[in-house]
Amino acid sequence: MKPAPFEYVVPTTLAEALDALATPGARVIAGGQSLLQDLGWRRTEASLLVDVADLDELAGVHDDVGSVRIGARVRHVDLERGAVAGPLGALLVATAGWIAHPPVRSRGTLVGSLCFAHPASEWCALAAGLGGSVELASTRGRRTVAVGDFLYGPHETAAAPDELATAVVLPRLPGGTRVGVVESRRTHAGYAHVAATAAVLPDGSARLGLAGAAPTGIRAHAAEAALARGEDPGAAAATVDADPREHPHAPIAYTRHVAGVLVRRVLARTEEAAA
């Protein structure tokens, strides 16, 4: 379980980083908690690791009007400790607590999780559910991609090999927004089976994210619409939003069912949080 050889650089400017990433086979390393696993298993390759640890532009959380920009160096633990204020921050705190464990949360990053695009990633669910977007940069220029378009499938994203995801932008949630996260999982050592994130805005509309219910994290549009119509959002999540794949420990019918249950439960959780 040793990785094949690669070179390693730590650029100090974004321009240097993007130049390095233009090298064939170059990969970005931030926390490396997923990349180093896959390199160790020799499931993926890298000729060069470009470490973004010294890029100031990727650090920290920036408040903009109506949105919050979370840099690619912001770790799970930073969010868990409350790097973001308000209801969005509360949702990030609650979600971060489900990501792996403290020794992984101290290295791994939210943006890194989006780029790894594991189907059961809580961050992918949250970012998709909130309708966030990912900022990408390369020597060819910059672009912003909606998370729903960024996440293609298991371990597949819209990022080109030479593109660096510099930040994720999440919408600020207005005061009075109620939030919650629930999961089904078999033990604390594995991935979630299904996770659901919710933000219920003061107007009663909801932003719902699902992980593990489809090839990638998704926004549960049908469940949101059902809720708006006064119908059962769980049924909509199970039958319309969910698009699970067969798993030895979770048949498709079961995963659909769980997606529905968790959507109902996460909405109930937001009620509890309010009470």
Next chain:
Amino acid sequence: MTALDVDLHVNGTEHRVTVEPRRALAVVLREDLGLTGTHLGCEHGVCGTCTVLVDGEPVRSCLVLAVQVRGRAIRTVEGLEAADGTPDPLQTAFSEHHALQCGFCTPGFLVLLRGALDEDPTVVEDDDRLDALLASNLCRCTGYEGIRAAARAVGTQRAREQ
């Protein structure tokens, strides 16, 4: 591939090593520095036997490259004892509460707990928080009861001393 010179600050001592970028921190600690108390049990970040502190925070040293922690303060199980050889209260408590059998997971649990206690000494006082923390690492021998008991005992001892 190009080997790189890396300065590592481990348990208060500075080391310069020349390593291939692909070498995990755990491997460099074990092979280059001879600090074999940091174990490798799974090499994919799950078991936690390789847990060390980097700037006081617990990390999986199997999922960190040595080149990534140049200049950072690293603490391993070998650095838990005080300079005069006084054991960390956790080390004593682990023995007293039979929190180890084969001992392979022990350094990882000790370092995990030391990092957590340094950040927030009350973490061991609440069952849910303690279990959430201990769930970071795997033990196949003890059923965790002794580890829980040792962690709680250190918390109680601290509370008594205050």
Next chain:
Amino acid sequence: MRGDDRLTTGRGRYVADLRVAGCLEAAFVRSPVPHADLRGVDPTTAARMPGVALVLRADDLAGVGDVPTMFGAEDAPPWPPLARDRVRHEGEPVALVVADDRYRAEDAVATVALDLEPRPGRATPSAARQARDRGDEPLYPGHDDLALAKDFGPPVAEETWRRAHTVVDVKLRQQLLAPTSLEARAILVEPDGERLIVHCSHQFPHGLATGIAGAFGLDVGIVRVVVPDAGGAFGSKSPTYPEYLAVVAAARRLGRPVRWIEDRTEALTAASRGRGQDQRVRIAADADGRFLAIDLQVDADVGAHPLGAALPGQTGLAASEAYAVPEVHAAVRSWSTTTTPTFAYRGAGRPEAAYAVERAVDELAATLGADPVELRRRNLIRDFPYDTPTGRRYDSGDYAACLDRCVELLEPGRWRAEQARRRDEGGWPLGVGIACYVERSGGEPGILEEYGSVTADDGGFTARVGTSSTGQPHGTVFAALVADRLGVAAEDVVLVEGDTGEVPEGHGTFASRSAQMGGAALAEAADALIGTARERAAEVWAVAVDDVVWDKGTLRSGTSAMPAGELATETEPLRAEHRFTSPPAFPYGSYGAVVEVDPELGSVHLLRLVAVDDYGTVLDQTAVHGQTLGSIAQGLGQVLTESVVLDDEGAALLRDGLLDYLLPTAAEMPRDLRVDETAVPAPDNPLGAKGAGEAGCIGVPPAVVNAVADAIRSLPGADPTRLRMPLTPAVVWAALGGVG
């Protein structure tokens, strides 16, 4: 415990930690498929890679003998250490690369091209049976795919089934488990002229020395196996594995030390697995609920090599469990499959038997409308020794007292009230489950003996024993035992084990045999040393032996006094040996579980777990308690989370290591865990000791499944017979009647 300070300060020395000058590191090229003809292995590129010292293929091991089976079939097919012509399980070693560093060894491994022509696999006993029925070519030409067939006890008379008031007929599956010691397999071989020093994380060093000597045609005396600190084993580290022979071959060829540290991917793919049985169990009972007959049929997955083909016999032998039943019969069939060999894993045959019988007893209780505790109590064996129809002689016990204590701690009455309340008022379904077991400790004929010696010199006392710790506190327990026998301080006794250069013979540590067999051997050796010392002193002082007393390590007669060490120094070394033999012992226990089930998700939550075991006389309460807790955690792993999942060919379906193969974490352990013991001494053991160490693996799974079955049994649409291990949420949801 003694030695804890080394392990808590990072000064333990596991095989991977040993610093040996010039040591090379090995990595294996393994079969990526379960079954194929191996037409070629091209090592050309690998041999030229930087740092590579050697590449070995099967052809390079022409003079090396077969891998020895341990509890195998009589008609064992050939088993070369590196696959020749054909691979029969995923991960089977095909070639070995030795390099100056593990990274570079793996770089070279990645370049070795295999020419494989896939063959159909057969991953399960039923697939093997079907292949045999069809007349397919067997896995090994000239060898039956039914590797072993054995019956235990006379068949149950047809008349018994006919006249029975009730018969239950239950089909069950024991999933394959990965033993998963946190330190996987590890070996370092140092050639020393003609001699070999083998450092290995191993449960049975004398067996490994014999296995290596046999394969290489060496005198066993020149192979010294030393077990340093070992990071767990749980039954899986007692064979002479093919990888070990390949590493020995490489070290001998190179004349240099070579180490192999198994990584987690190898451990989960290519290391032996445990359990793996399809079971059918029938119990006949009369109208009063008295058991008339038990019939147990086992079809076991042996895997691609019959390393442990005979182990499922343990399940057959145990088919009576704790009950006085006139007719008990077990038919055990071990099938060759295209899977990694199945071997011992904590419990090794006994968890399988307890699960089968105890699940069926609960189904019988449900059919009869009887209370599961009362039904068990009515049928427990009361008089000892008790000869079971399957050929066991249970030595001693008070099974009813053990069950009573379990019930006392479990408080089923309280939980039944809560169960009823929830059924009336709503709430998650709650269930109470109980299971009794009888197991066997000490081993089987052939290993029902152990070596112990005690030596006195001016440094104190040295105890040597043929067991081998892989994490058990032998150093503490055995030293205390010998010290107690000698009347000296525990610090004055040093234990030496796990070194064939220091201990002349031994049968190792498995089958819960160390305290029972090794402890008894040491106790008797210590007694013998006292006798020897008194005789020696009598000679020196020219007095009668009866006039010499042993007083806490000092010989006294009249006004003469001499410490034993001084006596040894002034005359000749004082040493006493003992080879202890005895029949096996039969520990037993009763387990109880209270669970609630999330009816929507199917997840199982443990509200209480009770373990009451009887290990005979306990030598060290802390050590035994630790063994109980650890085995409980592994039992919970089997019942709730762990499973090796294979496709129809035998290839692993879940490939994310310990992210998929889920060991219980601290957060999965029940908060309300009540552990107690009863202690009826073992009559055949001078210490009264029976083995401890596997109990929780045996008692927990049936207790928990019975509790879940109890929780869901009365729900509309639910079918407890659909429960199977592991009780994943999806499995429980299906048993609840969940449909898409």
